[in-house]
Amino acid sequence: MQNLGSKGLSLTKRLFKSRAIGSALGFLCIAVAMFPLHPPAWAWALMILNGFIWPVAAFQLARRSTFPLKTEQRNVLLDSFFCGFWVGAMQFNLLPSVTSMSMMAMNNVALGGIRFLLTGWLAQALGITVSVLVFPLAFQPETSTVQMFACVPLLAIYPLMLGWIAYKQNHLLKDHKRALLALSQTDSLSGLLNHGAWKGHLDVEFQRCALAQQGGTIALIDIDHFKVINDTYGHVVGDNVLRQLSKVLNQNLRKFDLAGRYGGDEFCVILPDTSLATAAEIMDRLRDTFNATHYEWEPMMKVSLSIGLAPYSPSHADATFWLNEADKALYVAKSTGRNRVSCRVDGALHPVLSDPV
Structure with a gap:
């Protein structure tokens, strides 16, 4: 009406x-x-x-x-x-x-x-x-x-x-x-690309890498123990943590990097024309920045990130295989202590690793 x-x-x-x-x-x-x-x-x-x-x-x-x-x-x-x-x-x-x-x-x-x-x-x-x-x-x-x-x-x-x-x-x-x-492609909570929009950009990036034979790297980011944060401090605080991560992503990524919310407490980033080593440095700095975040509403709360990286490889049949590599790298980061960056290349763990200080 x-x-x-x-x-x-x-x-x-x-x-x-x-x-x-x-x-x-x-x-x-x-x-x-x-x-x-x-x-x-x-x-x-x-x-x-x-x-x-x-x-x-x-x-x-x-x-x-x-x-x-x-x-x-x-x-x-x-x-x-x-x-x-x-x-x-x-x-x-x-x-x-x-x-x-x-x-x-x-x-x-x-x-x-x-x-x-x-x-x-x-x-x-x-x-x-x-x-x-x-x-x-x-x-x-x-x-x-x-x-x-x-x-x-x-x-x-x-x-x-x-x-x-x-x-x-x-x-x-x-x-x-x-x-x-723009609204249909934006996650309402974080203001970043939503799942579908980011996946669409990933398909485009995969095709670009395949045609140009130039590599890019993708990252999957998971907030460590996010369920515990929600259970302990409440969902309002949890939502604020998600917004804080989106803010850190916007402030620390380059203009041509594409960040999105993959779902729940998982975020994703496309880093075009970026080597694995450079991507690991960028993600490690981002992890340190986010770790140092002070939350005024919960001063004692500390939140860390686990990050999985995967570079483009001609062996990937499509963008889904590429994304699956990043997901496996994220699993390694989470299963080996969290609060770190893990990398996979062509199905194998890569020595470029980042451990917490």
Whole structure:
């Protein structure tokens, strides 16, 4: 309900500008066409109300409505009705009539597609019928030079304005699409890439390494005894530890490294074009930095990391095999005392090891 209301209010604000400008330009077009017909005073008053008062009234009706979108749709149908009414009142003067109905059709299509266009045509037909009942039935399609020039502003300005609104809306939708894409790829707790997004980047990195024959290294990171932290200090503290690790990753990795939350208390990093030795140095510094973290809410708490590294190898059939190597290296780090970096190359433990001081 709130989303519908928000959507309706946004539409109302956009249509107010187009309706206000379109009605004012339409007033000029219709008034010049009506002038030779010597309409009564009430018709002039209605033209002024329709051209300058109605846009404000329509905006207020929609803005204060519980369902602004539906109210705005009714407002646009009233616009169509008025358009048909003035076409009949102008005795079907060709250019002003076609101009007014074309601009109205453009509005209806933009708002609701073909179905709303057809509904708008019915409203215009009703307006013409009422006009024929009010004014003497006549058909004078001739358009004078003055009347032709009076239509020019509506023909030139209104489509340009609608095009600008459509451009801004398209730009806004692109921004929303980018934001939604980023949101769909982001872990809500850590702010890093989520599991699926990181795996997608890993597949891309694997293909790049295979084509370029340039190595990269991946790391799997596990927070030591994280379950004990949750059980002892509570899940709020546990979540803060996860956020702290994501902060340390953001501050200590290079700009082109890709960090993500693999799941639970496991994190993952892609280090492109990075040798195993360099990756071990980076991860060891990161481990030391995280170990030194002071938690104000739990001053006595110390948290360490176990890290498994695996470099790209042509022997890997796909990215899953590469990731499996890092997972096995992480298992070694955890099973040999934790708080260390372990490395595997082509299925064997590598001598580049990091032990806690």
